[in-house]
Amino acid sequence: MAGKTRIKAKEKDGVVTVMALAKHPMHSSIEAKKLKVKQNFITHLTAQVDGKIVYEISSSQFFSKDPFLKFKYKGKKGDKITIKWVDILGGTNSSDGIAK
Amino acid sequence: MLSKMIKLFMVLTIFAVVSNAGKYDKQAEKDRKALVKYFEAKFEDPEKNRNQFFPYSTDKELKENITKGLKHHDFAIGNYAFSKQGKVQYDEIKEMPPYEEFIEKGEDIYKNSEALKKCFPDTKIGGNYPYFDDKTGKVVTLSVAINDCVVKAGEEKLNLKKGKITHIEAYFADQTKQADKNMDIKINSKKAQQAYERGKKYYYSQRGYLKLSCASCHVQGAGQRVRNESLSQLLGHATHFPVYRLKWGAKSKTSDGLGTLERRMEGCIKDEGQVPPKADSKEMRELLYFMAYMSNGMKIDGPDIRK
Amino acid sequence: MKNLLKIFAAITLVWATNSFAHNVNKQCDVAKLGIDKVVGYAKVHNKEAKAKGVEFRRLNVNNTDLIKAVEDAVANGEKTVQPMHFKGKDKSKTKLDVNYAAQRACHFAITSLTQAKEAQKTYKLSIPGDGYKF
Numbered sequence: 001m002a003g004k005t006r007i008k009a010k011e012k013d014g015v016v017t018v019m020a021l022a023k024h025p026m027h028s029s030i031e032a033k034k035l036k037v038k039q040n041f042i043t044h045l046t047a048q049v050d051g052k053i054v055y056e057i058s059s060s061q062f063f064s065k066d067p068f069l070k071f072k073y074k075g076k077k078g079d080k081i082t083i084k085w086v087d088i089l090g091g092t093n094s095s096d097g098i099a100k
Numbered sequence: 101m102l103s104k105m106i107k108l109f110m111v112l113t114i115f116a117v118v119s120n121a122g123k124y125d126k127q128a129e130k131d132r133k134a135l136v137k138y139f140e141a142k143f144e145d146p147e148k149n150r151n152q153f154f155p156y157s158t159d160k161e162l163k164e165n166i167t168k169g170l171k172h173h174d175f176a177i178g179n180y181a182f183s184k185q186g187k188v189q190y191d192e193i194k195e196m197p198p199y200e201e202f203i204e205k206g207e208d209i210y211k212n213s214e215a216l217k218k219c220f221p222d223t224k225i226g227g228n229y230p231y232f233d234d235k236t237g238k239v240v241t242l243s244v245a246i247n248d249c250v251v252k253a254g255e256e257k258l259n260l261k262k263g264k265i266t267h268i269e270a271y272f273a274d275q276t277k278q279a280d281k282n283m284d285i286k287i288n289s290k291k292a293q294q295a296y297e298r299g300k301k302y303y304y305s306q307r308g309y310l311k312l313s314c315a316s317c318h319v320q321g322a323g324q325r326v327r328n329e330s331l332s333q334l335l336g337h338a339t340h341f342p343v344y345r346l347k348w349g350a351k352s353k354t355s356d357g358l359g360t361l362e363r364r365m366e367g368c369i370k371d372e373g374q375v376p377p378k379a380d381s382k383e384m385r386e387l388l389y390f391m392a393y394m395s396n397g398m399k400i401d402g403p404d405i406r407k
Numbered sequence: 408m409k410n411l412l413k414i415f416a417a418i419t420l421v422w423a424t425n426s427f428a429h430n431v432n433k434q435c436d437v438a439k440l441g442i443d444k445v446v447g448y449a450k451v452h453n454k455e456a457k458a459k460g461v462e463f464r465r466l467n468v469n470n471t472d473l474i475k476a477v478e479d480a481v482a483n484g485e486k487t488v489q490p491m492h493f494k495g496k497d498k499s500k501t502k503l504d505v506n507y508a509a510q511r512a513c514h515f516a517i518t519s520l521t522q523a524k525e526a527q528k529t530y531k532l533s534i535p536g537d538g539y540k541f
Contacts, residue, residue, distance in 0.1 A: 008196060019196045023355065066355055068196060127537070134536025141541060152541070304534050305526035309465045309515070313526075315533045374519075375462045375469050375493070383460055 005083045007097025016075040016099045018047065018055070020083055021068050023093075028061040038089060042067065045085040049075055075099060125287035125393075128296055132394055135319075136172050139335050142323060143170040143182055156324060166323065176336040176398050178406055182323060183330045190405060199270060199344040199403045202358055206271030209264065215253030216268065219245070226269075226276030226400045227283045230389045232292035239295050239385035242269055243360045247380075260379040261363035263356070266342040270358060273342065273402030281400055283339055285393040299390030302383055303334075309373025329407075338392040340404035347407060358403060361388055429521050435513035437506045442481060445509045449474050453516035461523045463515040466501050469493045470519075473512045480505045 003023035010017050024042055032039035041063065047055035054073035079099040086092045142153045147162040154162060167182045174181050180190040210216050210223065229242035240248075243260040246268055251257050258265040287293050306313045315334070317326070322333035341361045349357025362379040365387065369376035377383040434440070434448040453470050456462045463470045468490045476490035488508045492499040503511070531538035 006196070006201065021196050021198065025353075065350060066198065070195070131534065131536040134534075138535040138539075138541055300534070300537075301530055304530040306522060306529070307461060307526070308519075309463045311522060313530070313533065319535070319539075320533060370464060373463055373465055375457075375460075375464045377460055381460075 003093075005085075005093060005095035007081060007083060007095060009079070009081055009097050009099040011075060011077045011079070011099045014074055014076070015072050016079060016081075017070070017072050018081060018097075018099075019068070019070050020047075020097075021066060022083070022085060023066055024085075024087065026061070026063050026065050026067065040087055040089050040091070042085045042087045045069075045083065047071070047073075048082045048084070049073070049079050054081075124289060124293040125296075128287055128293070128393055131300065132396060135335055135394055138319070139175055139322070139333050140171060143168060145169075146182075146323065154323060172335070173398060175333055176339050176395075176401055177404070178336065178340070179330040179332040181333075181336075186330065186407075193346075193405050197344065197405055198349055198355060199358060199405070202267045202344075202356065203270045203274045203403070206267035206269070206274075209268055210271055213250070215250055215255065216246070219249035220272070223272050223275040224279040224281055226273040226402060227281050228285075230385060230392055231286065232289065232295055232389065234289055234291065237291055238382070239299075239389045241362070241380075241385055241388050242272070243362055244380050244385065260360060261366065262348075262359050266356075266358035266360055269342040269360060270403045273340075273400060276400040277402065283392060283395045283398050283400060285389070285396055287393070295386045296390055296393060298383075299386035299388070302387045303390055307372050307374045308369070310371075312372045314368065314372075334391070334394055336395055336398055338388070338395045339398050339400055340402045340406075342403050343406050344403055345406050361391070429517045431514050431517050434517065435510050437510050442477075442506060442509050445513050446474065446477055446481070449477075449509065449513040449516045451516075452520060453512070456516055456519040456523075459520070459523060461519045463519050464493055465515070466499065467492050467494075468499045468501055470512055470515045472499075473508060473515070477505060477509045477512060480508075 005023065006021045008019045022042065022045070024040075026041045027035065027037060027039055028041070029039050041061055042059050045057050045059060046053050054075070055069075055071045057069075059067070077099055081097045081099060082094060083097070084092065084094045142149070143166070145168050146154050146157070146166045147159075147168075150157065150162060154166075157166075165184050167184055167187075170181055177187075177190065180187045210220075226242070229245065230239050232238075233240050243265055246265055247258045247260060287296055303314045306316070315321075317331045318334045318337070321331045324331055338361060341364075342358045343361075343364060344357045345359060345364075346357060348359055349355050360379075362384060365384065366376040366379065377387075429452065434452075435445055437445050449470075453462060453474060457471065472490045472493065473488075476488040480486075480488045486505055487502055488505055489498050489502050490508075491497070533539050535541060
């Protein structure tokens with residue numbers, strides 16, 4: 001079901017491009033009804049480097065299963081990027097990646 | 101004088117043996133080359149050649165959505181080779197494809213399995229299967245080989261279509277891809293040639309409630325549409341397995357959308373309106389043997405994404 | 408005497424081959440032959456089709472299961488059939504009148520065989536390099 005977020009990050013000319021594949025069923029209300037499960041989706045997600053937030057989103061049913069994110073921030077090689085999310089049922093996940 | 105004659109005799113014998121060794125795949129090579137020629141001719145200029153190859157397509161579709169001038173190796177990526185809209189989506193998802201975690205899982209399984217390491221000391225073997233086993237007189241597919249290996253070592257047998265076996269195959273395919281190897285199927289005996297011919301016959305025979313042959317859609321029908329789905333071409337069909345089908349991934353709780361070639365063929369034959377042959381049956385194995393041979397010389401690019 | 412024997416043998420041979428001939432019009436007409444005979448033909452021919460690996464599956468129902476559903480309905484005096492889904496766990500969504508289902512099962516069984524025979528002659532026509540011209 002929900003699992004760790006895969007992170008790929010590459011630095012070039014002082015800008016780090018991050019691609020992340022989160023693992024979450026992201027059931028909309030209609031899907032949840034059809035599958036007879038509790039509706040569940042990620043509501044808030046952040047990416048942090050050295051305790052500073054470099055990317056933040058509020059999300060809802062519009063994301064489909066296993067959301068894919070792509071964003072950039074000003075950073076350097078070796079940065080440790082931590083992606084945290086919380087979903088509507090209170091589930092959470094925190095995963096790390098290194099900028100190469 | 102005698103030694104000269106013996107030498108000549110040896111040279112002639114070696115020549116005879118070598119020239120005969122190639123003769124079992126003569127028809128297969130003819131088939132394969134003709135197939136390449138057919139698809140290159142078909143997609144050379146779809147708009148210009150619409151009467152011959154695309155009688156049911158609209159002007160708009162031929163002008164705007166079909167790439168022309170495709171050559172042999174372009175055909176490896178299925179209908180993304182010619183469908184412009186599909187290619188855009190394909191390129192996007194290839195930035196971070198959902199099969200990556202399963203390659204890692206497969207590597208893990210392999211490195212922790214003494215049996216697999218013994219049966220497959222070289223992991224770059226994705227392009228060598230299926231092969232014809234002269235001893236047993238049977239075609240051996242990669243799925244069958246992996247399963248036989250683990251069963252022989254006393255482990256539980258694997259499902260030949262999905263799950264663990266696809267993770268192992270994904271690892272092998274990825275290793276083969278990274279080593280830049282091609283599909284390299286051999287036909288080295290009369291019996292192998294006959295198995296190839298049977299597989300070929302199965303592919304081209306009409307079957308099922310819908311009386312379709314595989315070729316109806318994937319040779320003569322390639323490039324045309326069934327409702328909104330562009331039919332892919334036979335050339336390059338076997339290079340990208342195990343395949344990650346987005347359709348399979350969506351309904352899997354673990355997002356495991358991988359499937360073997362056996363799994364995909366089962367679905368295809370079902371779509372013709374016939375009960376499909378079992379994954380390790382003679383018909384399935386020989387069908388896969390034929391299909392893989394048709395993609396000889398093309399790069400192994402598995403695992404890959406398809407709809 | 409010898410000639411009579413020969414003629415008799417020839418007639419028997421012709422009759423035998425016609426009895427097991429694959430003829431949808433002669434063997435699948437429920438109104439003419441009655442449902443039991445049609446189911447009989449369907450069973451015999453479908454068995455051969457299954458052995459040859461050409462059994463039909465339509466709308467998630469294997470022909471074997473369609474035949475079984477018809478047999479059960481006839482035994483229980485039911486007017487409609489709902490055959491099993493090919494996966495074997497639940498019933499399919501197909502609901503048919505029992506006479507139509509029998510005729511359909513018979514058609515499927517015979518056609519799969521005649522089609523397979525026809526394919527032996529026609530398959531090469533679509534092979535680039537071995538019969539298909541382009």
